[in-house]
Amino acid sequence: MSGLAAAGALARTGWTVTLLERADRLRPGRAAVLLWPNGVRALASLGLGGAGGVEAVGTAVPALGVRRPDGRWLQQPDGSAPVALAVHRTDLHDMLVAGLGDQVEICTGVSIRTTRPTTRRPGVSDGTTTWEADLIVGADGADSVLRRRLAPASTLVSGGYALWRAVIPWYRVPEQVGTAAGTAAGGELIGDAHRFSYAVLGDRAEKRGGVYWVAAAPGAARPEPPETQLTLLRRWFAGWHPPVGDLLAATDPEDLVQETVRDLRPVPKLAHPAGPISSQGRSTGGSAPLRALATAGPGGYLLVGDAAHAMSAHAGQGPGLAAEDAATLQIVLHGVVPGGSLSEALADYARLRSARIARVASHVRRLDAALHSRGRFSVGSRFAPRLLERVAAVAAEWQPPAR
Numbered sequence: 489m490s491g492l493a494a495a496g497a498l499a500r501t502g503w504t505v506t507l508l509e510r511a512d513r514l515r516p517g518r519a520a521v522l523l524w525p526n527g528v529r530a531l532a533s534l535g536l537g538g539a540g541g542v543e544a545v546g547t548a549v550p551a552l553g554v555r556r557p558d559g560r561w562l563q564q565p566d567g568s569a570p571v572a573l574a575v576h577r578t579d580l581h582d583m584l585v586a587g588l589g590d591q592v593e594i595c596t597g598v599s600i601r602t603t604r605p606t607t608r609r610p611g612v613s614d615g616t617t618t619w620e621a622d623l624i625v626g627a628d629g630a631d632s633v634l635r636r637r638l639a640p641a642s643t644l645v646s647g648g649y650a651l652w653r654a655v656i657p658w659y660r661v662p663e664q665v666g667t668a669a670g671t672a673a674g675g676e677l678i679g680d681a682h683r684f685s686y687a688v689l690g691d692r693a694e695k696r697g698g699v700y701w702v703a704a705a706p707g708a709a710r711p712e713p714p715e716t717q718l719t720l721l722r723r724w725f726a727g728w729h730p731p732v733g734d735l736l737a738a739t740d741p742e743d744l745v746q747e748t749v750r751d752l753r754p755v756p757k758l759a760h761p762a763g764p765i766s767s768q769g770r771s772t773g774g775s776a777p778l779r780a781l782a783t784a785g786p787g788g789y790l791l792v793g794d795a796a797h798a799m800s801a802h803a804g805q806g807p808g809l810a811a812e813d814a815a816t817l818q819i820v821l822h823g824v825v826p827g828g829s830l831s832e833a834l835a836d837y838a839r840l841r842s843a844r845i846a847r848v849a850s851h852v853r854r855l856d857a858a859l860h861s862r863g864r865f866s867v868g869s870r871f872a873p874r875l876l877e878r879v880a881a882v883a884a885e886w887q888p889p890a891r
């Protein structure tokens with residue numbers, strides 16, 4: 489999503505944009521996203537979603553509280569206002585594609601393999617064709633080719649747990665889930681390093697709606713086929729407080745999306761001047777490489793989205809941070825031209841985003857440590873509700889930078 493969001497942001501600031509995508513077409517991800525207030529604010533700042541904004545396609549998720557697997561409360565919901573918005577990924581994708589307007593050239597089936605490290609003008613190549621530009625935005629996900637090239641010191645560390653998401657379509661959702669008389673509009677359960685949360689998506693009349701759930705279990709990503717993964721999930725979560733068992737029973741193997749959870753450490757330098765990168769690329773931060781932007785001629789490379797800040801999925805901040813990146817880009821590039829002012833804008837972007845990402849990442853790591861604690865007393869899970877609240881509060885702090 490960060491590539492679409494950034495391309496739209498650049499196009500709206502008057503840039504001519506080429507979007508390079510490895511897949512044979514632009515595809516929405518499967519399942520859904522939970523957008524926290526920062527993500528909703530960032531999409532609004534980007535001007536996406538028309539008059540109703542992203543709220544028009546999302547479902548408000550109330551404060552859920554947290555239960556133990558046996559149903560006892562770890563923390564009761566406080567009845568406060570909705571805390572997040574559940575949005576089907578197809579709806580989010582459609583909104584981002586609509587936001588591209590007609591100024592973005594889309595080239596699919598292009599797998600970028602390298603940057604042009606020896607020239608003063610930024611460029612990328614798929615081994616056959618080279619694309620040059622004033623600015624190259626690396627939005628190529630956690631396994632980013634661009635980041636490996638530009639900031640090789642940042643590496644992906646396994647999150648230590650496996651994670652699945654699914655949307656069960658309404659026609660398969662058990663009757664009692666999400667109705668006033670039955671199970672609430674959502675729920676969150678934590679115990680012995682396992683976690684299960686769910687939220688209602690749309691109402692029963694909606695075609696794309698259903699129930700969105702996320703399950704996490706310790707260990708590595710599972711290589712087995714989805715049928716076996718589902719069997720394992722049903723076994724691990726057997727006996728958990730309703731409706732966990734009902735939801736897993738209603739899930740089909742093809743609903744499952746397994747996500748490889750990784751944490752990028754350290755957070756890479758986000759802005760890279762064009763030109764030889766042998767020394768700059770190895771730098772892991774600090775002000776010197778940013779200052780080098782001013783002398784490196786016009787333009788450079790930027791990293792956004794998971795390429796810049798892949799992090800544990802427990803806090804669900806991937807989509808929100810990607811939206812913040814694009815909103816910040818749109819603001820810092822407003823009225824900017826290649827040359828000096830572009831270099832300054834890229835330095836501004838890096839300054840604004842680095843501090844923010846480091847702050848969110850440190851809270852997410854604390855949350856992970858608590859969630860992954862195991863054992864009879866599972867002390868960590870007692871702290872998890874407070875840490876979940878803290879991460880949500882830190883995420884919600886974000887405001888678009890002043891124009």
Ligand SMILES: Cc1cc2nc3c(=O)[nH]c(=O)nc-3n(C[C@H](O)[C@H](O)[C@H](O)COP(=O)(O)OP(=O)(O)OC[C@H]3O[C@@H](n4cnc5c(N)ncnc54)[C@H](O)[C@@H]3O)c2cc1C
Pocket residue numbers: 489490491508509510511517518519520521522577598599600601627628629630632633653745746747748792793794795804805806807810
């Ligand atoms: C399998 C998976 C499922 C997920 N599901 C959810 C979910 O349901 N809900 C949720 O909240 N979060 C989910 N996430 C996390 C979330 O998608 C991301 O945190 C967030 O959307 C930011 O993604 P991104 O656009 O930066 O990267 P990505 O979503 O990984 O997108 C990167 C894009 O770059 C393209 N690309 C990669 N390499 C190249 C290359 N060399 N050349 C050209 N193009 C390239 C890819 O094809 C892709 O389109 C998921 C992540 C993964 C990996």
